[in-house]
Amino acid sequence: MRKSIVGKRRIQQLARHETLNISSVQIDNSTKTSETKDIPYSESVAFLSELDIICNDHDGIGQDPEFNFNYWEVDSSDSESESGCDDEYDDLSELKMWATNTNVSQHQFTSLLKILKLHSCFNNFPSDCRSLVPVSKFSNVKSIEGGEYVHLGLKNAVLELNPCEGQILKLQVSVDGLPVYKSTNSSFWPILGYFADISCAPFVIGLFFGKQKPQNVNEYLREFVDEFIQVKAELSAVNISMHINCFVCDVPAKSLIKFSKGHAGYFG
Numbered sequence: 049m050r051k052s053i054v055g056k057r058r059i060q061q062l063a064r065h066e067t068l069n070i071s072s073v074q075i076d077n078s079t080k081t082s083e084t085k086d087i088p089y090s091e092s093v094a095f096l097s098e099l100d101i102i103c104n105d106h107d108g109i110g111q112d113p114e115f116n117f118n119y120w121e122v123d124s125s126d127s128e129s130e131s132g133c134d135d136e137y138d139d140l141s142e143l144k145m146w147a148t149n150t151n152v153s154q155h156q157f158t159s160l161l162k163i164l165k166l167h168s169c170f171n172n173f174p175s176d177c178r179s180l181v182p183v184s185k186f187s188n189v190k191s192i193e194g195g196e197y198v199h200l201g202l203k204n205a206v207l208e209l210n211p212c213e214g215q216i217l218k219l220q221v222s223v224d225g226l227p228v229y230k231s232t233n234s235s236f237w238p239i240l241g242y243f244a245d246i247s248c249a250p251f252v253i254g255l256f257f258g259k260q261k262p263q264n265v266n267e268y269l270r271e272f273v274d275e276f277i278q279v280k281a282e283l284s285a286v287n288i289s290m291h292i293n294c295f296v297c298d299v300p301a302k303s304l305i306k307f308s309k310g311h312a313g314y315f316g
Contacts, residue, residue, distance in 0.1 A: 139170065144180050154178065192267045195258015199271040203279050205241060205251045211288050218244040218293035219276075221253075223301045225261060233259050239272055244293050265305055 147157050157177035164170040174180060189198045211217060222240040237256040242248070253272055262268035280290050295305065303310040 140173070140180060147177065147181060154181075157181070192256070192262065192264065194260050194263040195256055197254060197256045197262075197268065197271075199254045199275075200252050202241060202253050202272065202275050205243075205248075205253075206279055206283070206290075209243065209246065209248060211283070213287045215288055217246075217283070217288065217290040219290060220244050220293050220296060221272075222250075222296040223305055224298060225301065228257075235259075235261070237262055237268070239269070261300075261304060265307065269305070 143161075154177050158175070161173050161177060162175060165173045165175060189196050191197075206217070209217075220242045222242070223237065226236040226238065228234050228236060234257070237258075238252055239254040239256075240250050241253045242250045256262050256268060276292075283290050295302075297305065300310055302308075
């Protein structure tokens, strides 16, 4: 039998439960034999009242070694059966919502699920968070020279902006490398966009991933250039102007998109 330490509130619940059981047993036996005497209801109430007084007297608890509520050992299986583990409650949905709202990492979410799974109430939980929150996958990934590229688009960002007639959109484009791991040369090369003089957040136009930087810049920027020309023509038809204001790049990215020698090209 597994033992656990319970507090005085749990002891009160056990005492009430046992007293009611004794009363019900005595009532059942009295219907069978006339020799058995029932416990009067007044005595049961008096016992429970006295028990409440003893449990609420903090100074007296723990002084008597024969009657110590704080360290009374009971079977933990009874405690678990009355702790609410059997209640129908969608814990997984709440965990998914919590993970989404708090933006925790997959490693942290998985560690939490493994800890909860040790308890009998949550033994049906998955061991990996990817069973609850599937990883998003892009269907338009294509292979280009040096790695893979996915185009997220410029048109959606313009539609969310909802420009009015006669407005001028100044697009700023940023290209830069982003290392992913310290142990390998794998890196991201995103194409980011931002509209100047407008209150908006930066957005991703395209994303390249590979073990080296894009080897063919024309292939890397082709979808962005084609879509920019198309969206610009559609906006011009409703009297909205859009042009590229500037490119924001560091020295290596600038040499990449301009086909020029890098900062160590002559003496590196």
